[in-house]
Amino acid sequence: xxxxxxxxxxxxxxxxxxxxxxxxxxxxxxxxxxxxxxxxxxxxxxxxxxxxxxxxxxxxxxxxxxxxxxxxxxxxxxxxxxxxxxxxxxxxxxxxxxxxxxxxxxxxxxxxxxxxxxxxxxxxxxxxxxxxxxxxxxxxxxxxxxxxxxxxxxxxxxxxxxxxxxxxxxxxxxxxxxxxxxxxxxxxxxxxxxxxxxxxxxxxxxxxxxxxxxxxxxxxxxxxxxxxxxxxxxxxxxxxxxxxxxxxxxxxxxxxxxxxxxxxxxxxxxxxxxxxxxxxxxxxxxxxxxxxxxxxxxxxxxxxxxxxxxxxxxxxxxxxxxxxxxxxxxxxxxxxxxxxxxxxxxxxxxxxxxxxxxxxxxxxxxxxxxxxxxxxxxxxxxxxxxxxxxxxxxxxxxxxxxxxxxxxxxxxxxxxxxxxxxxxxxxxxxxxxxxxxxxxxxxxxxxxxxxxxxxxxxxxxxxxxxxxxxxxxxxxxxxxxx
Numbered sequence: 425x426x427x428x429x430x431x432x433x434x435x436x437x438x439x440x441x442x443x444x445x446x447x448x449x450x451x452x453x454x455x456x457x458x459x460x461x462x463x464x465x466x467x468x469x470x471x472x473x474x475x476x477x478x479x480x481x482x483x484x485x486x487x488x489x490x491x492x493x494x495x496x497x498x499x500x501x502x503x504x505x506x507x508x509x510x511x512x513x514x515x516x517x518x519x520x521x522x523x524x525x526x527x528x529x530x531x532x533x534x535x536x537x538x539x540x541x542x543x544x545x546x547x548x549x550x551x552x553x554x555x556x557x558x559x560x561x562x563x564x565x566x567x568x569x570x571x572x573x574x575x576x577x578x579x580x581x582x583x584x585x586x587x588x589x590x591x592x593x594x595x596x597x598x599x600x601x602x603x604x605x606x607x608x609x610x611x612x613x614x615x616x617x618x619x620x621x622x623x624x625x626x627x628x629x630x631x632x633x634x635x636x637x638x639x640x641x642x643x644x645x646x647x648x649x650x651x652x653x654x655x656x657x658x659x660x661x662x663x664x665x666x667x668x669x670x671x672x673x674x675x676x677x678x679x680x681x682x683x684x685x686x687x688x689x690x691x692x693x694x695x696x697x698x699x700x701x702x703x704x705x706x707x708x709x710x711x712x713x714x715x716x717x718x719x720x721x722x723x724x725x726x727x728x729x730x731x732x733x734x735x736x737x738x739x740x741x742x743x744x745x746x747x748x749x750x751x752x753x754x755x756x757x758x759x760x761x762x763x764x765x766x767x768x769x770x771x772x773x774x775x776x777x778x779x780x781x782x783x784x785x786x787x788x789x790x791x792x793x794x795x796x797x798x799x800x801x802x803x804x805x806x807x808x809x810x811x812x813x814x815x816x817x818x819x820x821x822x823x824x825x826x827x828x829x830x831x832x833x834x835x836x837x838x839x840x841x842x843x844x845x846x847x848x849x850x851x852x853x854x855x856x857x858x859x860x861x862x863x864x865x866x867x868x869x870x871x872x873x874x875x876x877x878x879x880x881x882x883x884x885x886x887x888x889x890x891x892x893x894x895x896x897x898x899x900x901x902x903x904x905x906x
Contacts, residue, residue: 443462464743488766499758511787511802521830531571536593538570550581791831833901844883
């Protein structure tokens with residue numbers, strides 16, 4: 425009798441499991457898009473990092489596809505996030521550099537009013553997927569409009585937001601509060617000092633995982649723009665202790681920005697490994713909820729590693745490998761980013777792609793995955809054929825475009841093997857174009873403009889043809905200053 429009962433229970437369990445799997449397969453796949461903050465191209469083990477441990481993200485790469493020529497559309501936070509969310513390259517995007525845009529009446533009576541807001545009616549990845557029936561949650565750093573403005577994530581397609589709405593607020597990881605939808609959630613034991621009782625990124629990760637759990641029975645889109653490893657140097661003591669003593673340290677004493685730290689190398693490595701641990705928790709939860717097979721996970725970074733080398737020793741960690749430039753630069757080190765995509769059963773494990781792609785390709789790619797049409801005005805091209813192992817069906821960009829109003833005004837184009845760069849355009853609109861052959865000079869060391877005048881002329885024409893006059897005066901420079 426007991427054996428019969430056990431067999432019956434096993435049969436019922438199998439039937440229910442198969443039914444659950446069938447329901448999940450019939451739903452559009454879940455999508456999780458993870459964006460690190462100021463993570464260098466070479467700061468993950470799967471991209472060549474030797475000192476910092478990232479076992480979970482490396483495992484993610486081993487189960488999916490790793491891209492070697494993926495780019496952000498801007499070398500700093502807000503414009504990179506704008507292009508990602510709207511599918512427009514920097515010559516067409518609304519936001520083209522960081523710009524604090526504090527409303528006269530701050531949302532919470534403090535200085536963290538947010539950045540220049542996306543306008544009402546903007547089509548974002550969030551609004552696109554929400555219309556397709558997805559539950560959409562954002563957890564981390566937003567940077568595209570303060571609470572209550574037209575750019576508030578709750579007005580841009582997301583039904584849940586938790587984290588740092590304003591980028592300036594995110595410059596301390598032990599904040600007094602985090603934004604919980606449109607309200608404040610005060611964090612116990614924090615004074616916005618070097619340490620505190622409640623680590624902001626931990627709270628954000630916990631809320632992100634709770635959202636996945638609460639939406640396990642429907643298709644969800646989770647946007648997880650973590651604030652790590654952006655400065656200030658702050659991590660829980662147990663994470664720092666894991667690295668303390670491994671390397672010689674020069675304490676960072678507070679200068680013009682951010683907080684001091686006695687062991688900056690150990691802390692920086694600890695921050696990245698902390699981020700990796702949260703990815704591991706996410707993978708474990710998906711397995712527990714039996715959602716892994718029907719979930720697409722993407723991992724990238726908003727821009728290159730920080731240029732503040734006294735705080736985060738990017739030379740020591742070889743954070744961008746052989747690439748030139750860091751955050752704030754349109755040279756490769758400031759804009760070439762990791763991209764890892766896992767989709768069990770659809771993407772062949774352990775594959776590598778050299779497809780030239782950009783963040784603004786995410787919108788059409790996610791649209792195709794979700795079975796909806798992207799907006800007509802996107803500059804992106806879906807890279808789903810590449811993910812599915814169908815390179816013969818993959819459309820490719822004629823060129824990628826960068827229009828960055830910060831750091832003196834910079835322009836760039838990637839056209840096949842060629843990279844054209846213009847620096848300090850705000851003061852000198854007619855500054856000569858630098859030309860690099862990325863096939864032979866990945867470090868952009870040798871300017872070959874004089875040798876290939878016809879390539880220079882073509883890129884110069886593209887720089888004029890592909891740029892629209894920015895809506896915001898602050899984002900205008902060079903020929904668009906007047």
